[in-house]
Amino acid sequence: MRLGNVTFIAVVIGLIWGGIWMVLTSLMMMLVTGLIVVPNIGIAALVGAGAALGVLLLTAEVRGRNSLGSIAGIAAVAVILLTGGQPFSLPLEEALFTQVIALIIWAILAVASLAMCLHGYEAGTAKRYRVEVLVIRTLKGLGLLLFSVFVALPFYVMVMTSLKSQQSLLANPLDFSIDLSKGMATLFRSYIELFTDFHFATFLMNSAIVSVITVVLTLLFAIPGAYAVARLRFPGQLFLSRSILLIYMVPAIVLVIPLYAIFSQLGLRDSLLGLVVVYPATTIPVALYMLQGYFRGLPAELEEAGLMDGLSRWQVITKITMPLALPALASVSLYVFMIAWNEFLFAFMFLDDFQMFTLSRGVVSLNSSEVPRQHLMAGSVVATVPVLVIFLWFEKYLVSGLTAGSVKG
Numbered sequence: 364m365r366l367g368n369v370t371f372i373a374v375v376i377g378l379i380w381g382g383i384w385m386v387l388t389s390l391m392m393m394l395v396t397g398l399i400v401v402p403n404i405g406i407a408a409l410v411g412a413g414a415a416l417g418v419l420l421l422t423a424e425v426r427g428r429n430s431l432g433s434i435a436g437i438a439a440v441a442v443i444l445l446t447g448g449q450p451f452s453l454p455l456e457e458a459l460f461t462q463v464i465a466l467i468i469w470a471i472l473a474v475a476s477l478a479m480c481l482h483g484y485e486a487g488t489a490k491r492y493r494v495e496v497l498v499i500r501t502l503k504g505l506g507l508l509l510f511s512v513f514v515a516l517p518f519y520v521m522v523m524t525s526l527k528s529q530q531s532l533l534a535n536p537l538d539f540s541i542d543l544s545k546g547m548a549t550l551f552r553s554y555i556e557l558f559t560d561f562h563f564a565t566f567l568m569n570s571a572i573v574s575v576i577t578v579v580l581t582l583l584f585a586i587p588g589a590y591a592v593a594r595l596r597f598p599g600q601l602f603l604s605r606s607i608l609l610i611y612m613v614p615a616i617v618l619v620i621p622l623y624a625i626f627s628q629l630g631l632r633d634s635l636l637g638l639v640v641v642y643p644a645t646t647i648p649v650a651l652y653m654l655q656g657y658f659r660g661l662p663a664e665l666e667e668a669g670l671m672d673g674l675s676r677w678q679v680i681t682k683i684t685m686p687l688a689l690p691a692l693a694s695v696s697l698y699v700f701m702i703a704w705n706e707f708l709f710a711f712m713f714l715d716d717f718q719m720f721t722l723s724r725g726v727v728s729l730n731s732s733e734v735p736r737q738h739l740m741a742g743s744v745v746a747t748v749p750v751l752v753i754f755l756w757f758e759k760y761l762v763s764g765l766t767a768g769s770v771k772g
Contacts (some may be wrong), residue, residue, distance in 0.1 A: 369489045369497070373415040380476045381411015383505070386562070388469040389451055394519065397460055397538025401452035406445045411473050414438045418477050419486045431478050435470040442466060480504060519746070521762065525553050525741035530738060547696050550754070553741035561738070562717060563745060566725035570704055570746075573635055573721060577642040577703040578696050581650050584643070585695070589654035590680055595664070605650045615645070619712050626713060637713050642706065646699045657691035659667065697757045701713055704750050724745040 385407035390399045443466070448455040450466050481502045484493070523539035524532070528549075531538065541550065548555070556564040591597070622641065623632065624726045631637035659666045661684065669679045674693065707723040714724050726742040 368494055368659065370416070370419065370486045372494065372497055373419050373477075373484070373486075376480055376497075377412035377415025377477060378408040379411075379501070379505070380473050380480075381414065382408035382621055383508070384411075384469050384473045384476070387508075388465050388472070389515075391468075391539065392451065392461065392465045394523070394539045396458065397535050397540050398451075398458060398461070399537075401539045403442070403446050403450060403452065406442060407469070407473075410438050410441045410445065411477070412440065413472055414634050415477050415481065416486075418474070418481050431474050435467075435474040438474060439466050439470040442470075447454065476504060496513070521740045521743050521747075523746050525737050527548050527737055528552070529737065535548060553735070553737045554745070557738060557741055557745065560729045561725070561729065561742075563722075563725060563742065564718075565718060565721045566720050567745065567749075569635060569720060570722040573638050574700050574703040576639050577646060579701045580639070580643040581646045582692065582696065584647050585650035585654055586645075586685070586692075589651045590658055592651070593655045593658035594666070604655065607648050607655075610645075610648050615708055619708060622709075623712055632713050633716050633719055634713075635719060638706075638709060641709050641713075642703045645706075646702055650695045653695050654688070654691055657688055661687055676722050697754065700753065701750050705746075722752065730767060 382404045385402045385404055389402035392398065393400050414434050414437075417437070418431070421430050425589065442450045443455070446452075451462055455462060480497065484497060485625075489497075520539060525542065528542050543550070592600060592607075626637050633638065665683055665687070666679050669683050670676070674682065679706040705723060706721075707727070708722040710721045711727065714720055716723075717728070720728065722742075723746065726739070726746050729739040729742050
């Protein structure tokens with residue numbers, strides 16, 4: 364093998380991926396089975412370095428699935444031999460099937476990560492640009508992995524905890540495995556009790572009503588306002604365009620006390636109407652800011668052609684501008700919906716009657732020593748899943764809407 368900067372960097376990459384995937388595999392194994400495991404990070408890192416050299420030895424023509432699978436198999440066997448048959452600091456005969464599956468998963472993930480990082484590279488010396496690409500590719504993969512773990516791990520713990528009984532949680536708080544033999548009614552008992560005993564159907568409906576009305580009111584004011592700032596000429600236009608987001612310089616906690624006093628006198632406290640008044644005031648500025656950038660990116664010639672054909676300014680907005688701005692409108696709607704759905708501070712301060720609670724306020728009411736922990740986790744899942752599904756459904760509109768406004772032509 365030719366030594367060089369690529370070979371050295373590949374060894375370092377192998378050490379990193381081997382150790383990281385061993386830690387994550389052990390963590391997944393512990394969460395799924397409840398077993399207390401201690402990963403052999405050092406040995407896994409060394410085997411990962413060896414696997415990296417093996418990937419480098421393969422040329423681009425033979426670096427296929429079969430060859431990489433062979434390297435993964437050799438890596439798994441090497442870990443077993445070097446750890447004395449205890450890859451996870453447990454005797455191999457204890458939970459044999461689970462340990463073997465976890466070790467195979469580790470080997471596949473480690474070798475796959477190395478193959479993606481070292482794709483197009485061979486042992487030896489490479490130019491500085493190629494080395495930088497290799498390092499950036501590795502750092503990008505590590506960043507994506509860590510971000511995914513930080514996002515997925517809490518959600519996994521939340522879901523698994525919501526499906527467990529109080530007795531099993533007290534017996535082993537670190538065991539997040541589930542017993543499917545108990546039946547669906549027992550498994551989803553916490554969710555059933557949320558809707559039958561804790562009025563979560565009412566909370567869900569309240570949040571949906573407030574969020575939808577907030578989106579409608581925000582668009583109703585933001586669309587003409589953003590269009591005016593982007594297209595029309597009037598005194599103070601530049602100042603208004605630059606000062607739209609000044610409201611966010613005032614912390615929400617500063618506004619809560621005076622709004623609480625005013626709403627109490629007006630009879631708007633402890634009602635959804637109070638939230639419908641407050642929420643658009645916090646979302647209209649950011650909607651204006653997002654939409655004006657998008658409107659500026661639309662060809663003005665299309666609107667001028669519409670005006671020449673006899674359309675009024677409002678008809679131009681509704682028949683030309685708004686259809687062209689659908690991605691931006693979808694992204695703004697989604698963003699505003701998520702803000703209203705997840706808002707907690709005003710809901711916590713203004714709402715005392717549980718019949719008026721939104722989901723965020725209802726979830727906090729479960730944070731009590733009298734309520735089992737799995738009910739709190741189930742409430743968190745109920746509050747998270749709807750907006751997560753909506754976000755995934757409208758993701759393409761969100762990305763195009765947020766980026767298109769930054770394009771200037």
